[in-house]
Amino acid sequence: MRKAAAVAECRSCGAKIVWAKVHITETPIPLDPDPVPNGNIVLLRKRPYVEVASTNQIKDAKKNGTDLYVTHFVTCPSGDKWKHGRRGPKRKDEHD
Ligand SMILES: [Zn+2]
Numbered sequence: 001m002r003k004a005a006a007v008a009e010c011r012s013c014g015a016k017i018v019w020a021k022v023h024i025t026e027t028p029i030p031l032d033p034d035p036v037p038n039g040n041i042v043l044l045r046k047r048p049y050v051e052v053a054s055t056n057q058i059k060d061a062k063k064n065g066t067d068l069y070v071t072h073f074v075t076c077p078s079g080d081k082w083k084h085g086r087r088g089p090k091r092k093d094e095h096d
Pocket of ligand 1: 010011012013014015072075076077078
């Protein structure tokens, strides 16, 4: 990812992630740092803001060669744990 705002490591699987923010809502969102062909997140000019792409945006992005990304929720082996809070999954040795 160009001009990565904040590279971090997933607390669960140790993968590199990049913290971005959802446009308007300002919700922090962890992204995988590398673009993927079937991604659904587009980077906005105003970093670190991103947007969940609509079907049309994805079509355009593919046509224009724009990079698409996915949230780390999707690729993380512990993805289900992320749903419990936006601070990320707990480590195996942590308890609720
Ligand atoms: Zn992870």
